[in-house]
Amino acid sequence: MCQGLLARSLTGRGAPLDGLGPAAAWTTELAAEADSLRRALGRPPGLAIVLVGNRLDSQLYVQRKLEACAKVGIRASVDRLPAAVGQADLEARVRALCSAAAVDGLIVQLPLPPHINAAVVLSALEPAKDVDGYHPLNLGQLLLQAPGSMFVPCAALGCLELLKRSGVDVRGKTAAVLGDSSTVGLPIALALRSSGVGTLTLVVGDVNFASVSQVAGAITPVPGGVGPMTVAAVLHNTLQTARLRLAAC
């Protein structure tokens, strides 16, 4: 996972980057924002998570999101669908949840089973409720660096926020992003680009933690690195969906 690595050329120093402290500080700030949104909405901000199948990793990630939501006062619910769910049924469920009154934001937990076309499911999201920022319209706006881009995908937002809160200025630096997935690697590359990174290298593959830790100037541990920041970013983006709801009222 690219989230394990921040190369020496980017940070320019040897310090390891801890995600737990910054994530806790960020979460405290977000709890205050959630409280003010709860008063403005007359109800807690609401997040719906669609979970397909029984993957243990997905269940773990969803559990962490639920715990974090509970901590800051976001009302989160999980819609569990069987691994054999059909494409049309899944899309219909996503559309129905997006139109539910108490749902400000929606996450479709990835990956989806291989028989499902994930890109089409993500396109069924309402862009203004797309907490993960994976709707093609939101990804395209990130690429276009459109002012008012609504959502930066959570792993990318978590990485950027970690760098910012760790005092790392990325402008003009050289960054290597390992992994070119549409949901993690590329959004991180785009978010770094929007922050003014001079040179981006996007490499197919993964990090061998043991060997990379010998050469990287800074590396985030797993667990306790980018993960907690990604979860905090989910809270951040969910509050952003609630703000959009308020603005639309």
Next chain:
Amino acid sequence: MCQGLLARSLTGRGAPLDGLGPAAAWTTELAAEADSLRRALGRPPGLAIVLVGNRLDSQLYVQRKLEACAKVGIRASVDRLPAAVGQADLEARVRALCSAAAVDGLIVQLPLPPHINAAVVLSALEPAKDVDGYHPLNLGQLLLQAPGSMFVPCAALGCLELLKRSGVDVRGKTAAVLGDSSTVGLPIALALRSSGVGTLTLVVGDVNFASVSQVAGAITPVPGGVGPMTVAAVLHNTLQTARLRLAAC
């Protein structure tokens, strides 16, 4: 411009890549497709180009597109707007052209004057008529590698088609894209990624033709390189908009 360079590691040989021959061959194929679409539509495929201001380079590019359209039987028209046109007026013109019956595809010639928010203008395009593939939805679909992605931006499509017609297999190779613009550099990177390139380096900057030609394994000349392929890609994408119109009937 990144379009000047195809690095040694990508091509693995020293031959220069000529764009004129492949562009002529492609255009001949497209003329046959345009003729069959003309018969199916009962009129020639129609392309509208919005040209804002008096930039000489933009006027030249538009002129080349008009000439190429005339050659293959696409009916193209140019809407000229003053450089001082307002944001709302420009967006309204784009929307009006998109709803015109004889307009299958639309191009907003870039760059736009600095007082205009280009990303918002591009968002006013109808995605199914977006010949340049610059609507955020189309860019996002390219990023998501969505099946049925409608339009690959013309410079990127031209590059890929040039590589293909020159017998260069990009799979697993290392590619350096110089220039990280949303309209040329990044779409080329995404299109290469969709073709299975192993490592992508995206560098802010430009090519010094004189020095790069000393080290690059293959380089396309300007003029006569990627330019003619980009113009042929405009024809290709315009025919694709006409096909979508037919399919929607």
